[in-house]
Amino acid sequence: MNSNTNIKTNTLRPRLRATGLVLPLLAFIAITFIAPLAMMLVHSVYDPTVANALPETLNLLREWDGKSAPDEAVYATAARELLKARQDRSLGRVATRVNRVHPGLRSVFTRSARNLQNVREGPYREVMIGLNSAWGDIQTWYAIRSAGDRFTSRHYLNALDLQPLPDGSIARQPPERRIYLALLWRTFIVSLSITAICLLLGYPIAHLIAHSPPRIANLLLILVLVPFWTSLLVRTTSWIVLLQTQGVINDLLVTIGLIGDDGRLAMIYNMTGTLVAMTHVLLPFMILPLYSIMRAIPPTQMSAAASLGANSFQAFWRVYWPQTLPGVGAGSLLVFILAIGYYITPALVGGSTGQLISNMIAYHMQTSLNWSLAGALGGILLVCVIALYLLYDRIVGIDRMRLG
Amino acid sequence: MPSKDNAYVEFENVCKSYDGRTLIVQNVNFSVRKGEFLTLLGPSGSGKTTCLMMLAGFETPTSGDIRIDGRSVHALPPRKRGIGMVFQNYALFPHMTVGGNLAFPLEVRGFDREQCRERVARALDLVRLSGLEDRRPNQLSGGQQQRVAIARALVFEPDLVLMDEPLGALDRRLREEMQYEIRRIHQSLGVTMVYVTHDQQEAMVMSNRIAVLRRGDIEQIAEPEALYEEPERSFVARFIGENNRLQGRVTKVNGDICEVETGGQIIQALRIAPCQVGDATTLSIRPERVAIEPEPGLYTNELEAKVEDITFLGDHLRFRLNVCESLEFIAKIPNTVGHGAVLKGDKIRIGWTPTDCRVLDPDDEEDTT
CATH class of the missing domain: 1.10.3720.10 (MetI-like)
Incomplete structure (x- = not known):
């Protein structure tokens, strides 16, 4: 038994030394190649920006029937969270993300949030639609809900000139956006x-x-x-x-x-x-x-x-x-x-x-x-x-x- | 020059030079009869492979003419000469199976599938490799690859087959086996073969005739026995088999026999080279023709010798003797009763007949095997 363990340690040490020699290269590859690659691949499916900024709005939107504009509760929560996002300076990023789902919403977000500062009380539904008619459009809320998914196939669909429709089906992009x-x-x-x-x-x-x-x-x-x-x-x-x-x-x-x-x-x-x-x-x-x-x-x-x-x-x-x-x-x-x-x-x-x-x-x-x-x-x-x-x-x- | 009546391959005044100055092959003349096995034998650089390559069409003669079956092949590319060739390293196609390799020459000639299969099977049978059609060359042993190469050179039934040191890569035992194999194939097919080698034993085993080349020139072309027994040039005597050579000077010419002085002794020998009194010469005598302690008066040439060394080789004994100032004089004596009488260091008498000792051209010994 004793000699057996001896042989084991005898072969183990040179093997460890050999592993030690390739370790710097492994580390180099891990840091400069595998890590960025993995990061980019994660980026392509995982984006928590909107989900982190508007958690309660998204929660409420999950119950929304999607046929008409959401009710007052959604508007109120959205207004509150938009203001909060503006304060901690994440609003720009949130607006950009939503804008990618529905182009044109970026300015709606930033401008509305700026104006909401002066609004003290509701009903927020009327107030927001008054600030920008886009808030009355159900497409806007679809966009928010869609951008709120932490994990999304949207970017891959986008890269293949496809888009997800609100009803969950997938369609081709309009011809002018197929590139x-x-x-x-x-x-x-x-x-x-x-x-x-x-x-x-x-x-x-x-x-x-x-x-x-x-x-x-x-x-x-x-x-x-x-x-x-x-x-x-x-x-x-x-x-x-x-x-x-x-x-x-x-x-x-x-x-x-x-x-x-x-x-x-x-x-x-x-x-x-x-x-x-x-x-x-x-x-x-x-x-x-x-x-x-x-x-x-x-x-x-x-x-x-x-x-x-x-x-x-x-x-x-x-x-x-x-x-x-x-x-x-x-x-x-x-x-x-x-x-x-x-x-x-x-x-x-x-x-x-x-x-x-x-x-x-x-x-x-x-x-x-x-x-x-x-x-x-x-x-x-x-x-x-x-x-x-x-x-x-x-x-x-x-x-x-x-x-x- | 050999008779031309049944010559199949003829070389006429063929010269080859690569740089326009030195001749690799100088004015070579020979012919090969139909069905004959001719070996071009010589040390490296003697021009034997160049001769073969010119015959195959991979090299063009600088001057002279090569004829196959009476037709000059000067303008014929290799593929139109219809010559089967076995290369030094076999040159089998590694990406094809054995069957594919063998079928290749048939397919490029437009044989149909059925004919191909039949002929491939027959050729494999000839080299005793039946059933290996689907192997790849790298799955075969060296000897088997050699057989495939030979089968490929024969499968399209050429009238002439060339082999360029085909056995060089094999070990000794396999080489000897293949020598007999090639001889058997030659005899059973009756094709004309031209074989190149530097191994004189190989040449002796297989050939009908051997052409000994040296420095691009043919020294002697003859049957193996004649080449061994009656060398006409000191290089041939040295190159074929073992030989004792004594350098000397002609002192007297008497018809076919002349007297040569070497190392202070006068030796009577057969005059082969057209020498005159006073010419330098090489005496050549086979070790097995030297008798030890002969009966007095039996041989015209009798000399004193000192035994330098004795080697026991089973069926015969090898004596290294000091004779006529040469320390490398060898005598081979069959292992018979009573050989133990002579010991190392003894002074003995040796003798041989004048006809076994040949007076040849002076040997410059510049190139040896």
Whole structure:
């Protein structure tokens, strides 16, 4: 028995030491990656602002039949809680939340609360409707009740261009407010196109590098990696210099007479700019996995195929290409996943038509401050990527993927 | 030059240079008869693989002509030469099953499914791997992979099969087994085979004829027995089997026999190289042709020797002797009754007949195996 415990402690200590070594990294990932991610995902479904500010109003609204304007008790409680919210300075946030459910209510809330200060007694129903006719509209109370849910799927519905109706059913947003699905779709298409272009451009390059003599191969690899070592901003800016209307390429085309001076091509601040610049940025992520796979394929394989009677196409298609599939899969998955969440390049060269879903997420994070919606959009993106990963695993097998 | 009447493969004045200065293959001439097993044997850098690659079509001769069945193949790409080839590291396609690998040459030739299956089964049967169609190459042992590679080179029934050191990656026991296997396949199919190796024993086991290459040139091309018994070049004598070499100078030429002075002794030997009196020469004699303590007067050449070492090897004994200032003179004596009479350090007499001792070109020993 004694020796047994000895063995246990003997293996335990090195294991503890090994765990101790990875602990800093685990902590780093937890703080910088997992925690913000979790926070944003929580934000997308959980929002207690309104519920905390107007608890009793919401309690009363729960009994409300929803067919006509609520009774006096609701108005009185709402008036009291609005005033209280104004005093502890939470009114602005509450108004913003309700406004997201029903646009236009923000000013109704703030103005009414300001005016309610001077009201000493009821009936509050008449008083409030007198301050703003919106208080007589049952839609307003629906909005308050809906915004009062602590847990809500509203942001996810919103991110999918859907809205909850008062009767609990779900409907599409009015056409002029449908933006996210189209944007999500565009992001998918753009990411797919970039993946395809990267594969088309990267495959021959990777083949060239993999089957060159070592000295040339090293040089070519450095050329592939140079973009990695250059600042993203510098690279993107040089694309602006090249592609803009008065830029190098347009000047060249005009000079050789291919296009007229008034027919200069718009190649940047639109989808073309996004495609070109992102392909450039992501190309190494395609080339490197392909290269590492191709290098492992002995050149005699192609000789063997030729000696067995295959022409070059048959040799490529039946012998070479299938063996590069793990690299194709790895590169494509990598490029696609990076592209789908890419932010900085479309923001710089995408103009208005070249924006992707990530730019909308950034907009909600930084400008509209609707973090819940940003979280929901990010969550949808995350689900898409995970689904894709699982699909890849199902079809190709993740253990066959090699990154380098 | 070999007769051309039944030559199937012919090399005529073939030269190959990669950089335009040094010739990897210099003016090589040989021919292979239909159904013959010819081995190109030589140390690394002798140009044997280059010759094979030129025959297969992966390299183009710088000058000269290669003909298969009387037709120059200069303009034919590898896939149109109809040659089955076994590569050094097998070059099996790892993403296909054994059946897929074997069916590949048939499918690209447009055979239908039924014909493919039948021929694949037959080829697998030939290499004794029936029933392994659905395995992947990496699930097979080295020897099995080797057999699959051979079956793949044979499945489309080519008239000519090339093998480029196919047994190099196998361990010794398996290599010997495969040598007999390849010989059996060659004999049962009657295809013409050109085989490349640096292993002389391998060449001896399988070949009808062996071409010994050195520095891009053929030193001698002959049947295995002839190559062993009657080497015409000192390199061949050295490369094939074990051999004693004594460097000396011709002192007298008397028809087929000449006298050579080496280490202060005069030895009578068979004149092979066209040497004249005063020329430097290499004497070559097989260790098993040296007699120890012969009856006096039996051999024309009788010499004094000191026994430096004796190694017991079961069926024979190996004497290392000091003869004619050479410390590495070897004599192999069959293990018969009475061998224990000679001990290490003894002074003994040895002898051999002049016809067993061959006067060859002086050996520069620059490259050894």
